[in-house]
Amino acid sequence: MRRSGLSFLPIMLALIALLSAPAAQAGSRLLATGGVTQVEGASGGGISPWGVLAGTASEGEFAATASVSQARVDDYSLGVAGIAGNIQDRLELSMARQRFDLDTLGGRLEQDILGAKLRLYGDPLYDTWGTWSLGVQRKRMVDGELAKALGAKDTAGTDLYLATSKLWFAAVGGRNLLTNLTLRSTRANQGGLLGFGGDQKASRSLVVEGSLGLMLAPDWVVGIEYRQKPDNLGVAAESDWRDIYVAHFFNKHVSLTGAWLDLGDIAGLADQQGGYLSLQVAL
Amino acid sequence: MTGCFHTPNDVVSRSRASRHAALGSDASQVSALRACIAQAIWKPALLVIGLAVLGGCAHSSSAPSADTHQASTGDAGSRAAPHASDDSLYAALGGKPVIDAVVNDFLYRIAGDERIVDFFANTNIDHFAEAFTTQLCDISDGPCDYAGPSMARAHQQMGITDAHFNAVVDHLRAALIDQQVPAGPRNRLLGRLARLHDAVMLRQP
Ligand code: HEM
Ligand code: HEM
Numbered sequence: 001m002r003r004s005g006l007s008f009l010p011i012m013l014a015l016i017a018l019l020s021a022p023a024a025q026a027g028s029r030l031l032a033t034g035g036v037t038q039v040e041g042a043s044g045g046g047i048s049p050w051g052v053l054a055g056t057a058s059e060g061e062f063a064a065t066a067s068v069s070q071a072r073v074d075d076y077s078l079g080v081a082g083i084a085g086n087i088q089d090r091l092e093l094s095m096a097r098q099r100f101d102l103d104t105l106g107g108r109l110e111q112d113i114l115g116a117k118l119r120l121y122g123d124p125l126y127d128t129w130g131t132w133s134l135g136v137q138r139k140r141m142v143d144g145e146l147a148k149a150l151g152a153k154d155t156a157g158t159d160l161y162l163a164t165s166k167l168w169f170a171a172v173g174g175r176n177l178l179t180n181l182t183l184r185s186t187r188a189n190q191g192g193l194l195g196f197g198g199d200q201k202a203s204r205s206l207v208v209e210g211s212l213g214l215m216l217a218p219d220w221v222v223g224i225e226y227r228q229k230p231d232n233l234g235v236a237a238e239s240d241w242r243d244i245y246v247a248h249f250f251n252k253h254v255s256l257t258g259a260w261l262d263l264g265d266i267a268g269l270a271d272q273q274g275g276y277l278s279l280q281v282a283l
Numbered sequence: 284m285t286g287c288f289h290t291p292n293d294v295v296s297r298s299r300a301s302r303h304a305a306l307g308s309d310a311s312q313v314s315a316l317r318a319c320i321a322q323a324i325w326k327p328a329l330l331v332i333g334l335a336v337l338g339g340c341a342h343s344s345s346a347p348s349a350d351t352h353q354a355s356t357g358d359a360g361s362r363a364a365p366h367a368s369d370d371s372l373y374a375a376l377g378g379k380p381v382i383d384a385v386v387n388d389f390l391y392r393i394a395g396d397e398r399i400v401d402f403f404a405n406t407n408i409d410h411f412a413e414a415f416t417t418q419l420c421d422i423s424d425g426p427c428d429y430a431g432p433s434m435a436r437a438h439q440q441m442g443i444t445d446a447h448f449n450a451v452v453d454h455l456r457a458a459l460i461d462q463q464v465p466a467g468p469r470n471r472l473l474g475r476l477a478r479l480h481d482a483v484m485l486r487q488p
Protein backbone atom coordinates (compact mmCIF):
# COMPACT_ATOMS: atom_id res chain seq x y z
CA MET A 1 0.00 0.00 0.00
CA ARG A 2 1.38 3.36 -1.03
CA ARG A 3 1.58 5.97 1.67
CA SER A 4 2.06 9.61 0.77
CA GLY A 5 4.02 10.21 3.93
CA LEU A 6 7.01 8.42 2.56
CA SER A 7 7.86 11.08 0.03
CA PHE A 8 8.07 13.64 2.80
CA LEU A 9 10.57 11.56 4.68
CA PRO A 10 13.72 13.01 3.08
CA ILE A 11 12.57 16.55 3.88
CA MET A 12 11.80 15.49 7.42
CA LEU A 13 15.25 14.03 7.80
CA ALA A 14 16.90 17.10 6.35
CA LEU A 15 15.02 19.28 8.77
CA ILE A 16 15.88 17.04 11.68
CA ALA A 17 19.53 17.35 10.68
CA LEU A 18 19.16 21.06 11.32
CA LEU A 19 18.39 20.22 14.92
CA SER A 20 22.02 19.90 15.72
CA ALA A 21 23.19 22.81 13.59
CA PRO A 22 22.61 26.05 15.47
CA ALA A 23 21.26 28.43 12.84
CA ALA A 24 22.57 31.94 12.65
CA GLN A 25 19.52 34.07 13.20
CA ALA A 26 16.59 34.22 15.51
CA GLY A 27 14.24 37.03 16.25
CA SER A 28 14.00 38.53 19.68
CA ARG A 29 10.42 37.57 20.42
CA LEU A 30 10.22 34.95 23.11
CA LEU A 31 10.60 31.30 22.40
CA ALA A 32 7.53 29.76 20.81
CA THR A 33 5.64 33.02 20.42
CA GLY A 34 5.16 32.36 16.72
CA GLY A 35 3.31 29.15 17.38
CA VAL A 36 3.75 26.41 14.79
CA THR A 37 2.49 26.01 11.23
CA GLN A 38 -1.17 25.21 10.76
CA VAL A 39 -2.44 22.94 8.04
CA GLU A 40 -2.96 25.77 5.53
CA GLY A 41 0.51 27.20 5.99
CA ALA A 42 -0.22 30.11 8.32
CA SER A 43 1.30 30.32 11.77
CA GLY A 44 -1.02 28.89 14.35
CA GLY A 45 -1.76 25.61 15.97
CA GLY A 46 -2.43 22.51 13.90
CA ILE A 47 -5.76 23.30 12.25
CA SER A 48 -6.41 26.95 12.99
CA PRO A 49 -4.43 30.13 12.34
CA TRP A 50 -3.52 32.27 15.34
CA GLY A 51 -3.29 36.00 15.80
CA VAL A 52 0.50 35.86 16.06
CA LEU A 53 2.80 35.87 13.03
CA ALA A 54 5.32 33.18 12.09
CA GLY A 55 8.75 32.96 13.68
CA THR A 56 10.09 35.26 16.35
CA ALA A 57 10.72 38.45 14.38
CA SER A 58 10.06 41.69 16.19
CA GLU A 59 10.36 45.32 15.13
CA GLY A 60 13.15 45.70 12.59
CA GLU A 61 13.58 41.94 12.21
CA PHE A 62 12.68 39.28 9.69
CA ALA A 63 11.92 35.62 10.13
CA ALA A 64 11.18 32.63 7.96
CA THR A 65 9.83 29.19 8.73
CA ALA A 66 9.58 25.97 6.77
CA SER A 67 7.48 23.02 7.79
CA VAL A 68 6.33 19.59 6.80
CA SER A 69 3.28 17.96 8.28
CA GLN A 70 1.62 14.63 7.94
CA ALA A 71 -1.84 13.62 9.10
CA ARG A 72 -3.19 10.13 8.90
CA VAL A 73 -6.79 9.30 9.76
CA ASP A 74 -8.72 6.10 9.17
CA ASP A 75 -9.30 6.38 5.43
CA TYR A 76 -7.18 9.35 4.36
CA SER A 77 -3.78 10.92 4.69
CA LEU A 78 -2.76 14.49 4.25
CA GLY A 79 0.74 15.81 3.65
CA VAL A 80 1.51 19.51 3.81
CA ALA A 81 4.72 21.35 3.01
CA GLY A 82 4.83 25.04 3.71
CA ILE A 83 7.02 28.09 4.03
CA ALA A 84 6.27 31.41 5.64
CA GLY A 85 8.03 34.73 6.01
CA ASN A 86 7.50 37.40 8.63
CA ILE A 87 8.35 41.02 7.91
CA GLN A 88 8.91 43.06 11.07
CA ASP A 89 6.17 41.24 12.94
CA ARG A 90 3.70 43.13 10.76
CA LEU A 91 3.07 40.99 7.68
CA GLU A 92 3.26 37.25 7.23
CA LEU A 93 3.34 35.70 3.76
CA SER A 94 2.94 31.96 3.37
CA MET A 95 2.74 29.26 0.77
CA ALA A 96 1.63 25.68 1.22
CA ARG A 97 1.01 22.61 -0.87
CA GLN A 98 -1.47 20.07 0.45
CA ARG A 99 -1.60 16.52 -0.79
CA PHE A 100 -4.61 14.52 0.24
CA ASP A 101 -4.63 10.80 -0.40
CA LEU A 102 -7.87 8.89 -0.47
CA ASP A 103 -6.35 5.70 0.86
CA THR A 104 -9.59 3.74 0.89
CA LEU A 105 -11.47 5.29 -2.03
CA GLY A 106 -8.37 5.62 -4.18
CA GLY A 107 -7.01 8.80 -5.71
CA ARG A 108 -5.21 11.93 -4.69
CA LEU A 109 -6.28 15.56 -4.36
CA GLU A 110 -3.90 18.47 -4.26
CA GLN A 111 -4.25 22.10 -3.40
CA ASP A 112 -1.98 25.16 -3.33
CA ILE A 113 -2.55 27.87 -0.78
CA LEU A 114 -1.12 31.37 -0.78
CA GLY A 115 -1.61 33.19 2.47
CA ALA A 116 -1.09 36.63 3.92
CA LYS A 117 -1.66 37.76 7.47
CA LEU A 118 -1.47 41.36 8.60
CA ARG A 119 -1.05 42.15 12.26
CA LEU A 120 -3.52 44.92 12.86
CA TYR A 121 -2.92 45.65 16.46
CA GLY A 122 -1.38 44.62 19.70
CA ASP A 123 0.85 42.11 21.33
CA PRO A 124 -0.21 38.86 22.95
CA LEU A 125 1.90 39.58 26.02
CA TYR A 126 1.78 43.29 26.53
CA ASP A 127 -1.67 44.36 25.44
CA THR A 128 -4.80 43.94 27.47
CA TRP A 129 -6.66 42.96 24.34
CA GLY A 130 -3.96 40.71 22.96
CA THR A 131 -2.98 40.77 19.33
CA TRP A 132 -5.32 40.94 16.32
CA SER A 133 -4.57 39.94 12.77
CA LEU A 134 -6.44 39.86 9.50
CA GLY A 135 -5.65 36.99 7.16
CA VAL A 136 -6.44 35.83 3.68
CA GLN A 137 -5.89 32.42 2.11
CA ARG A 138 -6.13 31.98 -1.64
CA LYS A 139 -6.69 28.31 -2.41
CA ARG A 140 -6.54 26.56 -5.75
CA MET A 141 -7.07 22.86 -6.41
CA VAL A 142 -4.62 21.23 -8.76
CA ASP A 143 -7.25 18.93 -10.22
CA GLY A 144 -10.85 19.61 -9.29
CA GLU A 145 -12.66 16.82 -11.06
CA LEU A 146 -13.55 14.76 -8.02
CA ALA A 147 -14.70 17.86 -6.15
CA LYS A 148 -16.92 18.81 -9.09
CA ALA A 149 -18.32 15.29 -9.19
CA LEU A 150 -19.29 15.62 -5.53
CA GLY A 151 -21.17 18.80 -6.31
CA ALA A 152 -18.63 21.55 -5.61
CA LYS A 153 -19.27 24.80 -7.46
CA ASP A 154 -15.66 25.94 -7.82
CA THR A 155 -12.12 24.64 -7.62
CA ALA A 156 -10.59 27.83 -6.25
CA GLY A 157 -11.62 30.11 -3.45
CA THR A 158 -10.55 32.66 -0.91
CA ASP A 159 -10.87 32.49 2.86
CA LEU A 160 -10.78 35.62 4.99
CA TYR A 161 -10.21 35.51 8.72
CA LEU A 162 -9.75 37.62 11.78
CA ALA A 163 -7.65 36.00 14.51
CA THR A 164 -6.80 37.08 18.01
CA SER A 165 -4.31 35.64 20.49
CA LYS A 166 -3.67 36.48 24.10
CA LEU A 167 -1.28 35.07 26.62
CA TRP A 168 -2.45 34.83 30.23
CA PHE A 169 0.43 34.70 32.64
CA ALA A 170 0.22 32.12 35.41
CA ALA A 171 -3.38 31.38 34.45
CA VAL A 172 -3.63 27.68 35.26
CA GLY A 173 -1.60 26.22 38.09
CA GLY A 174 1.00 28.92 37.59
CA ARG A 175 1.36 28.03 33.91
CA ASN A 176 0.82 30.45 31.10
CA LEU A 177 -2.20 29.93 28.92
CA LEU A 178 -2.50 31.03 25.31
CA THR A 179 -6.00 31.57 23.98
CA ASN A 180 -6.82 31.98 20.31
CA LEU A 181 -10.05 32.81 18.60
CA THR A 182 -10.52 32.97 14.84
CA LEU A 183 -13.49 34.05 12.79
CA ARG A 184 -13.37 32.85 9.20
CA SER A 185 -15.44 33.53 6.14
CA THR A 186 -15.17 30.62 3.73
CA ARG A 187 -16.83 28.60 1.00
CA ALA A 188 -14.31 25.77 1.25
CA ASN A 189 -15.38 22.15 1.55
CA GLN A 190 -12.98 20.24 3.82
CA GLY A 191 -10.69 23.25 3.78
CA GLY A 192 -10.85 23.39 -0.01
CA LEU A 193 -9.72 19.85 -0.75
CA LEU A 194 -13.26 19.08 -1.90
CA GLY A 195 -13.69 22.36 -3.71
CA PHE A 196 -15.68 25.47 -2.86
CA GLY A 197 -19.41 25.91 -2.44
CA GLY A 198 -21.86 23.14 -3.14
CA ASP A 199 -25.35 22.05 -4.01
CA GLN A 200 -26.51 22.54 -0.45
CA LYS A 201 -24.95 25.95 0.05
CA ALA A 202 -23.01 27.93 -2.52
CA SER A 203 -22.29 31.08 -0.53
CA ARG A 204 -19.87 31.96 2.22
CA SER A 205 -20.23 30.75 5.77
CA LEU A 206 -18.94 32.46 8.87
CA VAL A 207 -17.23 29.90 11.08
CA VAL A 208 -15.51 30.04 14.45
CA GLU A 209 -12.24 28.41 15.41
CA GLY A 210 -10.64 28.37 18.82
CA SER A 211 -7.73 26.90 20.66
CA LEU A 212 -6.06 26.77 24.03
CA GLY A 213 -2.41 26.13 24.71
CA LEU A 214 -1.01 25.55 28.16
CA MET A 215 2.73 26.10 28.59
CA LEU A 216 3.74 23.21 30.74
CA ALA A 217 7.46 23.80 30.76
CA PRO A 218 9.68 26.31 28.98
CA ASP A 219 9.67 24.20 25.86
CA TRP A 220 6.46 22.21 25.99
CA VAL A 221 2.91 23.21 25.25
CA VAL A 222 -0.21 21.08 25.25
CA GLY A 223 -3.58 22.17 24.01
CA ILE A 224 -6.81 21.63 22.19
CA GLU A 225 -8.25 23.10 19.05
CA TYR A 226 -11.64 23.32 17.49
CA ARG A 227 -12.58 24.38 13.97
CA GLN A 228 -16.12 24.82 12.83
CA LYS A 229 -16.76 24.00 9.17
CA PRO A 230 -19.38 24.73 6.59
CA ASP A 231 -21.46 21.87 5.24
CA ASN A 232 -22.03 22.62 1.57
CA LEU A 233 -22.12 19.25 -0.18
CA GLY A 234 -25.28 17.16 -0.17
CA VAL A 235 -23.55 13.86 -0.80
CA ALA A 236 -20.60 14.41 1.53
CA ALA A 237 -21.62 15.66 4.95
CA GLU A 238 -18.86 17.64 6.64
CA SER A 239 -18.03 17.75 10.34
CA ASP A 240 -16.24 20.23 12.54
CA TRP A 241 -12.60 19.41 13.23
CA ARG A 242 -10.96 19.11 16.61
CA ASP A 243 -7.68 17.96 18.00
CA ILE A 244 -5.55 17.73 21.06
CA TYR A 245 -1.88 18.53 20.59
CA VAL A 246 1.49 18.67 22.21
CA ALA A 247 4.31 20.79 20.82
CA HIS A 248 7.94 20.67 21.77
CA PHE A 249 10.38 23.47 21.05
CA PHE A 250 13.88 22.07 20.83
CA ASN A 251 15.17 25.62 20.61
CA LYS A 252 14.15 28.84 18.86
CA HIS A 253 14.65 27.10 15.53
CA VAL A 254 13.07 23.68 15.63
CA SER A 255 9.74 22.49 16.91
CA LEU A 256 7.83 19.26 16.62
CA THR A 257 4.09 19.06 17.09
CA GLY A 258 2.05 15.91 17.54
CA ALA A 259 -1.72 15.78 17.64
CA TRP A 260 -4.65 13.46 17.88
CA LEU A 261 -7.22 14.45 15.27
CA ASP A 262 -10.95 13.95 15.12
CA LEU A 263 -12.08 15.12 11.70
CA GLY A 264 -15.52 13.51 11.67
CA ASP A 265 -17.06 12.60 8.32
CA ILE A 266 -15.07 13.17 5.15
CA ALA A 267 -16.41 12.54 1.64
CA GLY A 268 -18.90 9.95 2.78
CA LEU A 269 -16.65 8.03 5.18
CA ALA A 270 -17.60 8.48 8.78
CA ASP A 271 -15.69 9.19 11.95
CA GLN A 272 -12.17 9.91 10.71
CA GLN A 273 -9.66 9.91 13.53
CA GLY A 274 -5.91 9.63 13.59
CA GLY A 275 -2.57 11.21 14.25
CA TYR A 276 -0.72 14.32 13.11
CA LEU A 277 2.95 15.17 13.16
CA SER A 278 4.45 18.48 12.11
CA LEU A 279 8.02 19.63 12.06
CA GLN A 280 8.89 23.29 11.79
CA VAL A 281 12.23 24.98 11.28
CA ALA A 282 12.52 28.70 11.89
CA LEU A 283 15.34 30.93 10.72
CA MET B 284 19.69 50.20 16.56
CA THR B 285 22.11 47.95 14.78
CA GLY B 286 22.44 44.78 16.77
CA CYS B 287 18.95 43.46 16.78
CA PHE B 288 18.68 42.00 13.34
CA HIS B 289 21.99 40.21 13.35
CA THR B 290 22.46 38.80 16.75
CA PRO B 291 20.71 35.66 17.82
CA ASN B 292 19.73 35.38 21.41
CA ASP B 293 18.52 31.93 21.84
CA VAL B 294 18.34 31.31 25.55
CA VAL B 295 18.79 27.66 24.95
CA SER B 296 21.90 27.72 22.81
CA ARG B 297 23.62 30.94 23.75
CA SER B 298 26.70 31.49 25.84
CA ARG B 299 27.08 30.24 29.39
CA ALA B 300 25.61 26.97 28.34
CA SER B 301 25.85 25.56 31.81
CA ARG B 302 23.45 28.16 33.13
CA HIS B 303 20.89 27.05 30.68
CA ALA B 304 20.80 23.40 31.47
CA ALA B 305 17.64 23.99 33.45
CA LEU B 306 15.66 24.99 30.39
CA GLY B 307 15.12 21.55 29.03
CA SER B 308 14.77 19.71 32.26
CA ASP B 309 11.01 19.63 32.39
CA ALA B 310 10.83 17.63 29.21
CA SER B 311 9.92 14.42 30.90
CA GLN B 312 6.88 16.03 32.50
CA VAL B 313 4.99 15.65 29.33
CA SER B 314 4.09 12.12 28.53
CA ALA B 315 3.23 10.93 25.06
CA LEU B 316 -0.05 11.79 23.44
CA ARG B 317 -2.90 9.82 24.76
CA ALA B 318 -4.52 8.19 21.83
CA CYS B 319 -8.06 7.86 23.02
CA ILE B 320 -9.95 10.96 23.82
CA ALA B 321 -13.43 10.70 25.14
CA GLN B 322 -15.91 12.52 22.96
CA ALA B 323 -17.18 14.29 26.01
CA ILE B 324 -14.04 16.35 26.41
CA TRP B 325 -14.73 18.56 23.43
CA LYS B 326 -17.92 20.42 24.16
CA PRO B 327 -16.77 21.61 27.60
CA ALA B 328 -13.44 22.46 26.06
CA LEU B 329 -15.03 24.85 23.57
CA LEU B 330 -16.90 26.47 26.36
CA VAL B 331 -13.67 26.96 28.23
CA ILE B 332 -12.12 28.65 25.20
CA GLY B 333 -15.04 31.03 25.03
CA LEU B 334 -15.00 31.78 28.72
CA ALA B 335 -11.25 32.21 28.84
CA VAL B 336 -11.37 34.74 26.05
CA LEU B 337 -14.37 36.65 27.35
CA GLY B 338 -13.68 36.42 31.05
CA GLY B 339 -10.01 37.02 30.55
CA CYS B 340 -10.46 40.25 28.67
CA ALA B 341 -12.87 41.67 31.18
CA HIS B 342 -10.60 40.75 34.01
CA SER B 343 -7.42 42.17 32.62
CA SER B 344 -8.81 45.55 31.70
CA SER B 345 -8.55 46.33 35.39
CA ALA B 346 -4.77 45.99 35.25
CA PRO B 347 -3.26 48.99 36.95
CA SER B 348 -1.41 51.46 34.80
CA ALA B 349 2.24 51.15 35.61
CA ASP B 350 2.91 54.76 34.91
CA THR B 351 0.40 56.22 37.30
CA HIS B 352 1.46 53.75 39.92
CA GLN B 353 4.98 55.08 39.75
CA ALA B 354 4.28 58.68 39.12
CA SER B 355 6.12 59.79 42.21
CA THR B 356 9.36 61.61 41.67
CA GLY B 357 12.50 61.46 43.75
CA ASP B 358 15.51 59.26 43.98
CA ALA B 359 15.52 55.56 43.42
CA GLY B 360 15.92 53.49 46.50
CA SER B 361 14.04 51.51 49.01
CA ARG B 362 12.07 52.86 51.88
CA ALA B 363 10.61 50.89 54.68
CA ALA B 364 7.14 49.71 53.79
CA PRO B 365 4.62 47.42 55.41
CA HIS B 366 5.78 43.84 55.76
CA ALA B 367 5.11 41.42 52.97
CA SER B 368 2.59 38.84 53.97
CA ASP B 369 3.66 35.23 53.79
CA ASP B 370 1.42 34.48 50.86
CA SER B 371 2.71 37.40 48.82
CA LEU B 372 4.32 36.89 45.44
CA TYR B 373 7.50 38.21 47.05
CA ALA B 374 7.52 35.33 49.50
CA ALA B 375 6.71 32.82 46.78
CA LEU B 376 9.65 34.07 44.74
CA GLY B 377 11.93 33.35 47.69
CA GLY B 378 12.30 36.83 49.12
CA LYS B 379 15.39 38.98 49.10
CA PRO B 380 18.08 36.33 48.63
CA VAL B 381 16.43 34.96 45.51
CA ILE B 382 15.60 38.34 44.02
CA ASP B 383 19.20 39.47 44.60
CA ALA B 384 20.46 36.36 42.88
CA VAL B 385 18.05 36.80 39.98
CA VAL B 386 19.09 40.41 39.44
CA ASN B 387 22.73 39.43 39.57
CA ASP B 388 22.16 36.67 37.04
CA PHE B 389 20.11 39.05 34.91
CA LEU B 390 22.91 41.63 34.86
CA TYR B 391 25.38 39.08 33.55
CA ARG B 392 22.99 38.26 30.75
CA ILE B 393 22.48 41.91 29.85
CA ALA B 394 26.23 42.44 29.87
CA GLY B 395 26.64 39.58 27.43
CA ASP B 396 23.96 40.72 25.01
CA GLU B 397 25.32 43.09 22.41
CA ARG B 398 21.83 44.09 21.34
CA ILE B 399 21.14 45.87 24.59
CA VAL B 400 24.37 46.31 26.52
CA ASP B 401 25.06 49.63 24.78
CA PHE B 402 22.03 51.17 26.43
CA PHE B 403 23.81 50.74 29.73
CA ALA B 404 27.14 52.17 28.59
CA ASN B 405 26.83 55.26 30.81
CA THR B 406 24.78 53.72 33.54
CA ASN B 407 25.85 53.39 37.13
CA ILE B 408 25.27 49.67 37.39
CA ASP B 409 25.16 49.58 41.17
CA HIS B 410 22.44 52.16 41.17
CA PHE B 411 20.57 50.35 38.44
CA ALA B 412 20.85 47.01 40.23
CA GLU B 413 19.50 48.49 43.42
CA ALA B 414 16.66 50.31 41.69
CA PHE B 415 15.73 47.25 39.68
CA THR B 416 15.84 45.02 42.75
CA THR B 417 13.62 47.43 44.63
CA GLN B 418 11.27 47.52 41.68
CA LEU B 419 10.97 43.72 41.63
CA CYS B 420 10.46 43.66 45.39
CA ASP B 421 7.78 46.37 45.23
CA ILE B 422 5.92 44.91 42.29
CA SER B 423 5.79 41.51 43.98
CA ASP B 424 4.21 43.08 47.08
CA GLY B 425 7.42 42.80 49.08
CA PRO B 426 8.49 45.14 51.88
CA CYS B 427 9.93 47.78 49.55
CA ASP B 428 8.69 50.96 47.98
CA TYR B 429 10.14 51.84 44.60
CA ALA B 430 10.39 55.60 44.64
CA GLY B 431 12.57 56.17 41.60
CA PRO B 432 11.50 57.85 38.41
CA SER B 433 8.45 56.48 36.65
CA MET B 434 9.11 53.81 34.04
CA ALA B 435 8.19 56.31 31.33
CA ARG B 436 10.74 58.80 32.63
CA ALA B 437 13.46 56.29 33.43
CA HIS B 438 13.50 55.10 29.83
CA GLN B 439 12.48 58.18 27.90
CA GLN B 440 14.09 58.84 24.53
CA MET B 441 16.38 55.81 24.82
CA GLY B 442 15.24 54.36 21.51
CA ILE B 443 13.98 51.12 23.01
CA THR B 444 11.98 48.95 20.59
CA ASP B 445 9.81 45.91 21.22
CA ALA B 446 12.79 43.81 20.17
CA HIS B 447 14.82 45.24 23.06
CA PHE B 448 11.97 44.87 25.46
CA ASN B 449 11.54 41.24 24.53
CA ALA B 450 15.24 40.63 24.97
CA VAL B 451 15.16 42.09 28.48
CA VAL B 452 12.12 39.99 29.43
CA ASP B 453 13.77 36.92 27.97
CA HIS B 454 16.89 37.49 30.09
CA LEU B 455 14.85 37.96 33.21
CA ARG B 456 12.87 34.85 32.44
CA ALA B 457 16.06 32.86 31.93
CA ALA B 458 17.51 34.24 35.16
CA LEU B 459 14.37 33.23 37.07
CA ILE B 460 14.54 29.75 35.62
CA ASP B 461 18.23 29.48 36.46
CA GLN B 462 17.66 30.55 40.02
CA GLN B 463 15.04 27.84 40.24
CA VAL B 464 12.08 30.07 40.81
CA PRO B 465 9.05 27.82 40.27
CA ALA B 466 6.79 28.37 37.27
CA GLY B 467 3.92 29.87 39.26
CA PRO B 468 5.68 32.81 40.89
CA ARG B 469 7.93 33.17 37.86
CA ASN B 470 5.05 33.66 35.49
CA ARG B 471 3.15 35.87 37.90
CA LEU B 472 6.15 38.16 38.15
CA LEU B 473 6.64 38.19 34.38
CA GLY B 474 2.96 38.98 33.98
CA ARG B 475 3.29 41.98 36.27
CA LEU B 476 6.39 43.20 34.46
CA ALA B 477 4.68 42.78 31.09
CA ARG B 478 2.18 45.40 32.25
CA LEU B 479 5.03 47.90 32.48
CA HIS B 480 5.59 47.60 28.74
CA ASP B 481 3.41 50.51 27.77
CA ALA B 482 5.01 52.80 30.33
CA VAL B 483 8.56 51.89 29.29
CA MET B 484 7.62 52.45 25.64
CA LEU B 485 5.59 55.60 26.23
CA ARG B 486 8.27 58.13 25.39
CA GLN B 487 10.42 56.43 22.82
CA PRO B 488 11.38 58.50 19.76
C1 HEM C 1 2.98 26.34 20.56
C2 HEM C 1 3.29 27.44 21.10
C3 HEM C 1 4.01 27.68 22.39
C4 HEM C 1 4.78 26.90 23.18
C5 HEM C 1 5.18 25.50 22.96
C6 HEM C 1 5.18 27.66 24.30
C7 HEM C 1 5.92 27.18 25.32
C8 HEM C 1 6.15 27.89 26.44
C9 HEM C 1 6.54 27.32 27.64
C10 HEM C 1 6.67 25.90 27.83
C11 HEM C 1 6.72 28.29 28.56
C12 HEM C 1 7.21 28.16 29.96
C13 HEM C 1 6.11 28.07 30.96
C14 HEM C 1 6.67 27.98 32.33
O1 HEM C 1 7.79 28.40 32.53
O2 HEM C 1 5.96 27.51 33.20
C15 HEM C 1 6.41 29.46 27.92
C16 HEM C 1 6.46 30.63 28.53
C17 HEM C 1 6.05 31.74 27.90
N1 HEM C 1 5.46 31.79 26.68
FE1 HEM C 1 5.06 30.34 25.45
N2 HEM C 1 4.69 28.88 24.18
C18 HEM C 1 3.98 28.92 23.02
C19 HEM C 1 3.36 29.94 22.48
C20 HEM C 1 3.50 31.16 23.04
C21 HEM C 1 2.95 32.26 22.46
C22 HEM C 1 2.15 32.25 21.17
C23 HEM C 1 3.28 33.29 23.26
C24 HEM C 1 2.93 34.69 23.10
C25 HEM C 1 2.15 35.07 22.21
C26 HEM C 1 4.07 32.80 24.33
C27 HEM C 1 4.64 33.56 25.32
C28 HEM C 1 5.24 33.07 26.42
C29 HEM C 1 5.72 33.85 27.52
C30 HEM C 1 5.70 35.33 27.64
C31 HEM C 1 6.21 33.01 28.46
C32 HEM C 1 6.73 33.43 29.82
C33 HEM C 1 8.04 33.08 30.12
C34 HEM C 1 8.13 31.90 31.05
O3 HEM C 1 7.17 31.45 31.64
O4 HEM C 1 9.21 31.39 31.22
N3 HEM C 1 4.18 31.50 24.17
N4 HEM C 1 6.07 29.22 26.62
C1 HEM D 1 9.82 45.51 32.46
C2 HEM D 1 10.80 46.13 31.95
C3 HEM D 1 11.73 47.08 32.65
C4 HEM D 1 11.83 47.45 33.96
C5 HEM D 1 10.96 46.99 35.11
C6 HEM D 1 12.90 48.38 34.09
C7 HEM D 1 13.28 48.99 35.26
C8 HEM D 1 14.24 49.94 35.37
C9 HEM D 1 14.57 50.67 36.56
C10 HEM D 1 13.91 50.47 37.91
C11 HEM D 1 15.56 51.52 36.28
C12 HEM D 1 16.23 52.51 37.23
C13 HEM D 1 15.63 53.87 37.07
C14 HEM D 1 16.40 54.87 37.90
O1 HEM D 1 16.44 54.73 39.11
O2 HEM D 1 16.95 55.79 37.32
C15 HEM D 1 15.88 51.34 34.90
C16 HEM D 1 16.85 52.02 34.24
C17 HEM D 1 17.28 51.66 32.98
N1 HEM D 1 16.67 50.82 32.12
FE1 HEM D 1 15.07 49.72 32.47
N2 HEM D 1 13.47 48.54 32.87
C18 HEM D 1 12.80 47.77 31.97
C19 HEM D 1 13.04 47.65 30.63
C20 HEM D 1 14.16 48.15 30.01
C21 HEM D 1 14.54 47.92 28.66
C22 HEM D 1 13.73 47.09 27.66
C23 HEM D 1 15.70 48.57 28.45
C24 HEM D 1 16.54 48.63 27.20
C25 HEM D 1 16.93 47.66 26.54
C26 HEM D 1 16.06 49.23 29.67
C27 HEM D 1 17.17 50.01 29.85
C28 HEM D 1 17.43 50.74 30.97
C29 HEM D 1 18.59 51.59 31.13
C30 HEM D 1 19.69 51.79 30.12
C31 HEM D 1 18.50 52.17 32.39
C32 HEM D 1 19.48 53.11 33.06
C33 HEM D 1 19.23 54.52 32.77
C34 HEM D 1 20.33 55.34 33.41
O3 HEM D 1 21.48 55.18 33.03
O4 HEM D 1 20.02 56.11 34.29
N3 HEM D 1 15.11 48.96 30.61
N4 HEM D 1 15.06 50.37 34.37
